[in-house]
Every structure is written in structure tokens, then in C-alpha cells.
Amino acid sequence: MEQDLSAAGQRADDAGEETGGRRGRRASGGAAARRAARSGTAAGPQLTYITRKIPLYEVLGEEGLALIEANAEHILQEIGIEFREDEEALDLWEKAGADVKGERVRFPKGLCRQLLETAPSVFTQHARNPARSVQIGGDATVFAPVYGPPFVRGLDGERRYATIEDFRNLVKLAYMAPAMHHSGGTICEPVDVPVNKRHLDMVYSHIRYSDKPFMGSVTAPERAEDSVAMARLVFGDQFVDENCVLINLINANSPMVFDGTMLGAAKVYARANQACIISPFILSGAMSPVTVAGTLAQILAEVMAGAAFTQLCRPGAPVLFGTFAASISMQSGAPTFGTPEPSLVSYGAAQLARRLGLPFRTGGSLCGSKMPDAQAAHESANTLNMTLLAGTNFALHSAGWLEGGLVASFDKFMIDCDQLAMMQAMSQGIDLSENGQAMDAIAEVGPGSHYLGCTHTQKNFQTAFYRSTVADNNSFEQWLAEGGKRVEERANRLCRDWLGAYEAPALDPAIDEALQVFMLRRKDSMPDAFG
């Protein structure tokens, strides 16, 4: 592996040093990597994905975990999971020894867990800039942006349908944000592009406007095929077959159903050795029981069945334990976020995932608010603190999520990115080195003095404290003199600055052309559809 060169790297090298590529791949400290690290000048240097140095927070003890695991096995054995609209999936399960009646599959005790033994607990998702490749699993946490909103809150505060221009701008911001480790997938729905063609523009935008890892389309098997084909044009056929370059969101239709669309996409990705996130989409009280322990048993059963299915398609294919957890208002049925119960679900699910040996996805910066106000921030912060402390490996929706995920907000994207960088600083824990202990400073300063000018402070002040990009900590008088702005107004200004300073990362013109040709051919083969 270490000696492999991706096709992207080889091609980039052919196209000359300017494009970055093999040198960057060979030596992440090389010129290309340095250029890449400089790419977000306006936003500050890029951070590698988080390698946690702080402990995990675990809410369940052995007894609780064993109880929920036994309940999940009971669900798999006695109730079963439906695999709908996919004869092949049912055949695969029958051959694997499951009990298949109609579309209902019941699993002999331990079958799913046994099938999952071939799934890796840690793997690398490669980016076309190798300095941006991410570890998925273990002590790594990767932040990825919001996924799925059909609307945006634009920079003039307007709420409207999202466009491909919004999509590109959000990809650019994610590319520039230091603690955003991933370009994500459907960062918003570009509804101005036909529904059957927009996946091509989305995948292309991730490749063209960023060099961070990204996600493939899951809304139809052929769109998954297109995503893999485009990845092959970037990374080369063999590299894609042997490595993960796409991570893909496969939602369960909770309770206890996988539908044909998701199964179709899962088959394409697993067989191409690309990663699936098997993710029950849970609004507790609607798609799962109103209790945390009941929800956890159902989630575990659903993930075990879905993730084991990927191993039937291709043993060894990377797969994640996903959990999207929210509650609902029992008056209105509206989803609610950042409340205690979904946090407890996610904390518990993280523990179950580790015991299953799968990387874990949950959390982000979720909220139900309609604007980036204190409600949005409280809900997002409650979710994000949990995301870090639970030991989440892949955190979708880490920035920009507003209004229960219906809206991608540019202002909130900037505010959230600032919080992501804080979490990254937090994740590094307490420095216990001699410099960290600062005994020389304490001796130098002594009782009744101050540390502002002492040697130790002078030496460390550049890196001592996380510096927020959007917070205002000036005096009331100075803040007032500067317009008395709310944080989202400062975030809006910063967002405009970043977009103004954006510079696209280099892309081998041969790869770019191959992608364009591919997209044109695919688009020409389809009539426009708006859905």
C-alpha cells in the first residue's frame, strides 16, 4: 500500500509539478503538500483529521451493553429485517443461511456478527491530495459538512431553493475550513439541475473545487455506478478496487426495512470496495420506540443486518455503523435536536459500534432552529460535544445544518467551522510536558504579580489558546463602536471574505477533461428529469 501510486498521482505527475500529485503522495511534507497546506490562506492552515488524545465518554456499562446486544439478536432472530424490492439480496441471505419468507429475513443467532468479522475496523479514505486523506475508525474523528438540504439561507439572509452555485460555494468553504476534514456529499440539493443528472455535477464539484475526500451518490444504483466511474477517472481503476476513495450514506428505512434504492447503491459500492455507512435514520417515537434502550436495540439490529449485507456483496468492503438520532415533539411530530435523549442514543450506539468492531458515524451540528440564533447554537453544541466525546469516527452534518436539515446556512457554516476547530483543540487534551507544566513561569511570577509579560507566556502565547474566528470578546463599548453586531453578521462577513479569497486546488487537465467527457456522455444519454 505505502508504495502504491494512485492513478491521480501518476497522471498529475505526468502533467507536471504544478498540479501536485506523486511528490505530494510520496512525501506529505513535500512541495505539493506545502502548497496544499497553504491553500486556505484566508482561513488559516489546514488541520489533519483528529487523532483523539482524550478519553471516550461511555454511558453504558457491560450489563447494559450485553442487554441491548441480546435484544438486538432477538429482533434479528424473531422479528427480522425486510430487504425490499431486491431479489438478489434475498438470494444472498438465503445462501448465507438466513430464514427468508417473502421480503422478511430472519437471522440465526450470531450470523450477522460473524459475517462482520471480514469488515475492517479502521481504514483510510483517500483524497486526491494525499495530505487530505482521512483515517476512518480507531481514534480518528473526521468532520464532514451538512448533507441533503434542498434549501439554503443565502448570504443576503434569503431562504430559497439551493442551486449548483450554492453547492460549489459550500464545497469551496469546506475546502478552506481548517477543521473540516472532508468535502461531504450532497452538501445541498442543486435543484436547478435535473434530478437524474445532478449527481454528476455534485461529484464533479467535489473533485474540481476541493482536494478533500468526498461522498458518492446513493439515490439510484446507476448514480452510484457513475460516482464510482468518476472516482476511477481520478484515482485509476486498480487503486479504486484496492482502496476506499468514496464513502456513501446508506439509510435504513427504519423500523427494520432496507429499500431497493438503498440496497442497489449499497451493492454497487460494496462490490467496488467503497465504504457504506449503514445508518438507521431515527426520529425516536416515530421510527423507533420512545425510549433510548429500545431505540438502541433496534438500531443495532438494523445496522448488523445492513452492514453484514455489504460483506455478502464483497467480504472486506469497508462499512460503518451509522446512527442518525433525533426525537420528535409528541405534540406536533416535529423532529427535535440537541436534547438529552438523542445524545444518550448516540453515546450508547458508539459503544455498540466499538464492540462490533466497526467505525462509527453520528452527530454533527444538528438543530431545529430556523435561524442561527441561540437555539441553533445550544442544540448544535450539545450535539457536537457529544460527537467528540462519544468517539465518533465520521461526523456528517458538522457545519451548515439549519432547520432540521432542510436548510444549508452559509452563516451557520462559518460559525460551526469555528466550533469544529475548538473541538479539535479540545481533542488534544492536556500537555504534560515541562513547558506545559510551566513551573518556571510560576516561580518567575510569584504571588501577587501577573503572567502577561513573563518569559513562558511570551514563548507560548501564539499557540496557547484557541482563537475564535467569529466570536467577539471586546468590551461592550468597543463592540458597540464596531456596529454592535451579532455573531452571524461577523460570520457572514467572514464567509464573503473566504469566497473572495478562494483559489481552486490544482487538477490535472487530463483528468478534468476525462471527467467532463464522461459527464457529457452520461447526460446526453438521459432526458431531463425534475423530481
Next chain:
Amino acid sequence: MEQDLSAAGQRADDAGEETGGRRGRRASGGAAARRAARSGTAAGPQLTYITRKIPLYEVLGEEGLALIEANAEHILQEIGIEFREDEEALDLWEKAGADVKGERVRFPKGLCRQLLETAPSVFTQHARNPARSVQIGGDATVFAPVYGPPFVRGLDGERRYATIEDFRNLVKLAYMAPAMHHSGGTICEPVDVPVNKRHLDMVYSHIRYSDKPFMGSVTAPERAEDSVAMARLVFGDQFVDENCVLINLINANSPMVFDGTMLGAAKVYARANQACIISPFILSGAMSPVTVAGTLAQILAEVMAGAAFTQLCRPGAPVLFGTFAASISMQSGAPTFGTPEPSLVSYGAAQLARRLGLPFRTGGSLCGSKMPDAQAAHESANTLNMTLLAGTNFALHSAGWLEGGLVASFDKFMIDCDQLAMMQAMSQGIDLSENGQAMDAIAEVGPGSHYLGCTHTQKNFQTAFYRSTVADNNSFEQWLAEGGKRVEERANRLCRDWLGAYEAPALDPAIDEALQVFMLRRKDSMPDAFG
């Protein structure tokens, strides 16, 4: 203890059943307690202090803790702590075996830790309504409101000096808020009352407008004496001598100084068997080193010296390990809150406090923002999540804190109280009972259906999820139809509703009269001073 009757209870009982008192004290399930529980009708039933059922989050391992403890002992031995403007304090230390040179006290290794063996690790702070008494220490967390702001953001959004009317209104809100377990102390500075007299009005307001436990004055020894005297009028002399009814904030003048004012107040309270919170007030980079480990060593040394001093005054007097942690902006010197470094300081300090066997105070809902916007909420939520997970026993500043503590905000008070109730729900962890497991629900509903109407949901939906008092989770269209309000506008409405619905808890008229007579006599003995 269980059979003791406080003087307040006895007097209240003499005054007839209406006042609540002995019956409530004898049986917390009795009529008085039920009345008390109903007292916050508009705000919902009152919650008892938190008894945590979730694990602690600990960032330091044994090695790090031992290192910091050794560094603290080094500071105590070699650098020492100054006890200023207090000859008696220096005498006490000399007699205890410390090395006293001028005002500098150096401590033989282990002396402070040994003196602290008489301090209780858990105690009860009694309220005049026994249903509101709180446990300080162990697995208990007590939320108390903001302390100290000279300004308020009033209900019309105006920023102005605080008044005694504001003080009373904030006490009323804290009384009504279900998850606010404590009435606090200087909830704001009533600057319309002379500085030398206002402590009387503050203590009286806590007694008159609330029945929750409260704090005494620390700004001068004689004000501490007045606080104790008023507590004796409520609870009786003997009860006060034998029980904690006041908890009091003794700040260290970091680095490594206690001043005469604070020492004077500490002596009064410790000798009256009342609780001192020995609290280094730390803006890292100014009052302590810029590093977390250095700050922790200094905090531990300061607390050990200050807390041990209370045991010299009266062995067995209750004392807390306090930590107020913020960073400063290295550009402007302004304090910053909710950032990673202060959270790490507080997490570490909580561990050091447990090893010292002292209850721990930190955290709250701190922020530097000038208004209750997303900055305020992110910073507050980051601080409050840490407060809960660190196992904080007493959390001052839990609601209403704005602008680095310069301002008490009514709107933010309501938003924060909602978050406190969420933390309380979170603290109860995952219900693993048969009902919690919900296996009957999963079997009843089955694949592809929903849980909205199932038996288990019907049975549990009233209590299943925390319901926010200020969040809006309706659709965008409905939210817009209702005025498109930000959360602080809803909080403002709720605040007005609560104040409109407020009913004072019963107070024995004889006690009330005794308090009024005492205040009048004390006020008459002093000229007005405005400071």
C-alpha cells in the same frame, strides 16, 4: 440530624400550617412539600438537585494527576502563598507549623492535605423549605444563578445598571425555574442601594422571595457577620451552628494571594460552620500560566492553602474546591469563555478535588457575548456540558450570565434554565428497565410501520422526551406565521409570564418582622456609601 427541627420550621409551625414548615420538614412528601412543589405552577414542577446516574468524564490519568499534585506541593513548599492584611491568619499558620516570612506562608510537604482531612466531602446545605435543601458533594450537582453583574439586560432589551428590583425579579425567576436548585448570592449588584447596606437587602430578598438555599455576603467581614445573623433569625442559633445554611464565595487573588477582605469573610463563615468556596479566579495568561497543566498546579496550591485555612479556623467546617477558569485573548487581554482550554482546566480540577476529598465548584453558562446570540449559546453550552460531565457539585453562573459576567440578562436567564433542565434529564442516563427496553413495542410495530400510536408510545409519551420551554421546532411556515421569532424573543415572553404568575412562598411573619427589625437597626448604624 434527621430528627432536628430547624428554628425556621418551628417558628413556621407556630405561625400555622399555611406557612409551611415543620410538616414539610418532617415528611418531604407532606402537604407543605406538595404545596412547595406546586409553587412554580407556571414554570412546571420543581426538580430536586441532580443525583448523577451517568459516569464522570476524566481527562487526566494517574500519572498526570500525580505530576500536578507534586507541582502544587512544590509551589506550597518553595514559593508559598501570601495571606495579606491579616495578622491572625499568619499566627494561625505559624502555630500550625508553616514557615511564615512577612505575609508569605510556606507549607511543609503534606501539611495542607493533612489539615483538610477534617473537611467533609459531602454535606447538606439547608433551605428554609426542607424540600429545597441540597446535597453538596458526592454524586450531586446543584445549579445556582449568575453571581456578581453590575449591569442587566432588561426585558425591553436595555443595558443599564442593576437595581434591587432587578435583584428581586431574578430571585423570583430562580425560585420558579424547575432545574435551578439554588437562589445564589449576588445575582446582580443592586447599585441603587448603598454599597455598605445592600448585602442586607440581598440576603433578605433571597429569604423573602424564594425558599431555596442561598449565599452570604463576602465583601467585608461585618457583612458576612450580618449574613450569618440573618440566617440565625431564620433557622435558629443552634441549627446554624450545627448545619450549613449559607454557602459563600471566597476568591483567591491569583496568583497565590488571599487578601484581607476575603480572609475576614472566610474566618466569619468557617467559625460559624458555614461553607466557603475557595475559588481561584483564573484568567489563564494573566492570573496563571498560559498552559493548562501549569494553571492546574497553581489552582491546586491556592485551593489547598485557602481550604486548609478554613480548617484552622474551625476543623470540620464545610469547604469547597472552587475553580473559575477562563482564558484571555492574547491580543486584547479580554477574557474568553467556552473555549477548549478552560474546559480542560475545569475537567482536571474536578479530578484533583475528588482526590482531595472536597466538593467541587466550577462552570455554569459562561460566555463573552454582548447579547444572547449563537456566540453566547455556543460558549455557554460548551461550558455547561463540561460542568455536568466533570461531576461539578456546585455550579454558580448557571443562568443569566452575559458579557463576561458584567451583565445579568433576563432573556438569557430563561434560555439557560431550559438548558439546565436538559442537563438534568441527561444526568439520569439510560433507563434499562423492561419498559425502557421496549421489546414489546418493537414486536408490536414490526418492519415498515411506525411507533406513533403504539401502546408503548401512548404509555410513555408524556415523559419520554425533554420538552424545551423556549425552542421552536415547528415548520418554517408555522414559525413564520407566528412572527418568525428568535429564541430570545420567546424567552422574553416566557420571562414576563413567569414574573406575572409569581407567588411568594410563605414566610413566618414573626421571622419576617425579626429580619426587618435587624436590617433597620443595622442600616441606621451606618452612613450611606456608594462605591
